[in-house]
Amino acid sequence: MMKAFILDRYKKKDALRFGDMPEPTLRDDDVLVEIHAAGLNVLDSKIRDGEFKLILPYRPPFTLGHDVAGTVVRIGSKVRRFKLGDEVYARPRDGRIGTFAEYITVNEVDMALKPKTLGMEEAASIPLVGLTAWQALVELAELKKGQKVLIHAGSGGVGTLAIQLAKHLGATVATTTSTANVELVRSLGADVIIDYKKQDFEKVLSGYDVALNSLGGDTLQNRSAC
Numbered sequence: 731m732m733k734a735f736i737l738d739r740y741k742k743k744d745a746l747r748f749g750d751m752p753e754p755t756l757r758d759d760d761v762l763v764e765i766h767a768a769g770l771n772v773l774d775s776k777i778r779d780g781e782f783k784l785i786l787p788y789r790p791p792f793t794l795g796h797d798v799a800g801t802v803v804r805i806g807s808k809v810r811r812f813k814l815g816d817e818v819y820a821r822p823r824d825g826r827i828g829t830f831a832e833y834i835t836v837n838e839v840d841m842a843l844k845p846k847t848l849g850m851e852e853a854a855s856i857p858l859v860g861l862t863a864w865q866a867l868v869e870l871a872e873l874k875k876g877q878k879v880l881i882h883a884g885s886g887g888v889g890t891l892a893i894q895l896a897k898h899l900g901a902t903v904a905t906t907t908s909t910a911n912v913e914l915v916r917s918l919g920a921d922v923i924i925d926y927k928k929q930d931f932e933k934v935l936s937g938y939d940v941a942l943n944s945l946g947g948d949t950l951q952n953r954s955a956c
């Protein structure tokens with residue numbers, strides 16, 4: 731058995747229970763990770779609240795958690811990319827989550843070596859928001875050098891990664907944020923900063939190639955910046 735934070739039933743704002751769960755089973759192409767840090771993502775709270783029951787039908791009791799950094803302590807017989815002692819980080823695939831625990835098994839294709847420049851806590855904050863930003867900007871929008879991109883909610887988990895990724899790709903970045911986080915998004919590289927408490931982005935911006943919106947329908951409807 732191992733210690734874990736367990737969801738016993740779907741309920742808004744309910745606390746997870748700290749208790750015992752069976753150690754996960756290692757498949758041939760899995761890596762067993764001793765968990766040093768786990769990221770807390772909006773998706774975890776939405777699953778806990780029951781908002782994802784139709785899309786991700788996890789049956790309680792189960793262990794929540796989508797982001798992990800830790801050390802490889804066992805490998806399956808077909809694992810080729812990792813060895814014992816490797817420091818890794820990952821977003822386990824849907825159906826195999828559970829990073830709020832002592833151990834997790836992750837398919838090796840869902841895992842990467844942790845950059846040496848990052849601590850465990852820093853690394854555990856990246857996978858899910860990083861993959862979201864990558865899927866949106868690189869795979870869907872195919873953002874190119876020289877393009878202009880509007881990233882809403884630049885101070886959030888997705889936004890902070892998206893600003894840095896868009897700058898890395900050579901885009902000009904505008905972002906929306908509250909007054910308290912203006913300096914944060916500036917430090918991440920944002921070129922144009924809209925304080926949504928004081929300005930309407932659609933009155934300030936025009937000619938944008940791409941918009942990454944995580945704020946919901948009303949903001950999505952407002953396309954005048956493009």
Ligand SMILES: NC(=O)c1ccc[n+]([C@@H]2O[C@H](COP(=O)([O-])OP(=O)(O)OC[C@H]3O[C@@H](n4cnc5c(N)ncnc54)[C@H](OP(=O)(O)O)[C@@H]3O)[C@@H](O)[C@H]2O)c1
Pocket residue numbers: 771772773858859860862882883884885886887888889906907908909910911926944945
């Ligand atoms: N996290 C993920 O990996 C992921 C993946 C897929 C989809 N999503 C979805 O994306 C959304 C954001 O996720 P997240 O993890 O980035 O959330 P988060 O870390 O909680 O950040 C949300 C941000 O929204 C900002 N915000 C609130 N009202 C705003 C407004 N009117 N204009 C601009 N910014 C505003 C807040 O910034 P201020 O404090 O500066 O107001 C806050 O930093 C959620 O709906 C989530 O379901 C997230």
